[in-house]
Amino acid sequence: MERVTRLSAEKAVVIFTASNECPMSHTVTSLFAGLGVCAAVHELDKEPRGHEMERDLARRLGRSSPIPAVFIGGKLVGSTDKIMSLHLGGKLVPMLKAAGAIWL
Secondary structure (H helix, E strand, O other), rough: OOHHHHHHOOOOOEEOOOOOOOHHHHHHHHHHEEEEOEEEEEHHHHOHHHHHHHHHHHHHOOHHHHOOOOEEEEEEEHHHHHHHHHHHHHOHHHHHHHHHHOOO
């Protein structure tokens, strides 16, 4: 979907989430905030075409529940499991630096 592609490139980190206090979405957005990342967060349940965008993200991720979906440097990285795995493995911060999301 063109809208997801366009929005995913608006900042170094873009997170597609839901506003219904999803614990996984909260975990991911809190992690990025704690790392000093100013991510663009799009709450799909508040988007006019949110259901369509969610279906597109589910197709891209190959899973029925795509929320949260994280893009870094315009590329789809994954959901909570992938982000946490990268962080615990020491690979998330270098990825964020390379994308210009953090500088230190």
